[in-house]
Amino acid sequence: MFVIKLGRRKVLAAGLFVSGVFALSASSSLLGVDEEFKVAHAARALQPGEVVLVSVDSNRPLKELTATSNDRNFLFYSDGESAHWVGLVGIDLETPPGDVQILLNGENLDGEPVQFTYQVTILAKQFPTRQLSVDSKYVSPPQSELDRIAQERRRVSRIFATTTPERFWRGPFLRPVPGETGSGFGKRSVYNGKPRSPHTGTDFRATKGTPIKAPNNGRIVLVKELYFAGNTVIIDHGLGLYSYFAHLSEFRVEEGDAVETGQVIGLVGATGRVTGPHLHWTVRLSEARVDPLSLMNVLKTAGGS
Template sequence: MPLSSSLLLLALSLQLSLEHQARSLQPGEVVLLRVSAPAALSEVSGEAFGKPLLFFQANPGEWLALAGIDLAAKPAEHSVSIEAGIVSGSEPLRAAIDLDVQPKSFPTRRLKVDSKYVDPPAETQQRIQEESRILRRIFRTVTAERLWKGAFVRPVPGRANSSFGKRSILNGKARSPHSGTDFQAARGTPVQAPNRGRVVLAKDLYFSGNTVILDHGLGLYSYFAHLSEFRVEEGLAVSIGDVLGLVGATGRVTGPHLHWSVRLNGARVDPLSLMAVLEDLAGESSR
């Protein structure tokens, strides 16, 4: 049989499987997508929630990608479609699944903070706008290399409260929802890198105080706020457990704690969801 027809037969007999794994399909959750086939796949691409999926190879016949359901996502059926090549140059195989995103109602939190963080004075407007430009630029940059590996660990030993997504009323005024998780920790507690990455920002920002942002690669970022001190500088490559800084109370806070936010391809997701999904994955093997 000519080589091209045996490849065609192989392609026809191959079943591509596309599965998902998540704590729940709700705003703020991380979804792990798994593509598997009985033969080696040369490349896998796809789209979910209007964003390209960045697949990486776990085994020759198994590719994985993380997708984020943004905090403000509307409940709806979202179609995930993927394409996989078996041999480069051959017709790709396709698969699709529907993810039914369910509604989630987030509680409201009322806080009293320094009024300069609720109605910033006119002279700070330029600084605030410049800082939000810097953050937008960081979060839309996608590093093609995966820097993270295996499970994410807690950045501080303290308990996390379930503060992700809470609607915020600050000094009686509605402000943007809380896009991270707060961890209880005393001032001066070392903040450890939850996974491998590169420091892309170590800077005092108006609202989040002393802030460190780690790029974990493939569109995944960790954001740590309100530090009292930095222990890293921009450009540094960090390993899991490296100390990034110390817990503090800088910026818009009511007291010392660690704020950890995660961005996944622009989506604001709960760090506890990321930890849960990757813990399950790490449990399966030593990825």
């Protein structure tokens, strides 16, 4: 544990679970105010595609706290005791290695701004390449489908760009199907010999018809057959966190439904661009592309409430 003195301010910082470089600084507006912050993080790894849980303890209660990192905003939450705040920060799949600044912005009960930075060092990660053979219409879609594909991309991007200020999720995220994971997150995909965008989800092995359970509470914001993803369900877990499930054979929910952890949202299938039945699960956190397994891990390990 370290104490950093900045002018008259004492700032306390601790790196827990994973060793990380940290740095704290005070905004000029606060110089002269005797405020202390203890910042810690937990993560499976500090690498592209990982979720980092950041916790902040302040000696004075705060009204609100958000983090900004790599131009993305992450809303923090407080469990009743407004001197303790927790937030999930996403390290996007294509983040280059190096130091990443997490700028924390808040407001104390007197309405005064509170600002400090926390630094983590992201290590490089090499993602393997996978070769897949699919129907040629999924590699070079016909002209007639291009408008539809563009429209679907826009709709999904708009959903991920929306941050619901309420937090729906509680506790750790559960596995949506019992099976093992197949193809992993971040793999560079080559379809019929042609390179395509990286795999932004994790695939779970499952037979057709296996019930898919909501990994946590949320609101259903999309139930639709998409060109590449086939039958797709998106759950808004709140605070910019989304689950996207693809290739379903059947839906069990409708747009607007509130779902609870463990509730069946649909059945595993093989619709869209697939080589066989499986469940594809993508997680977005304030648009950052992160590994669902990292999300499951960090909340289980750090005891996210």
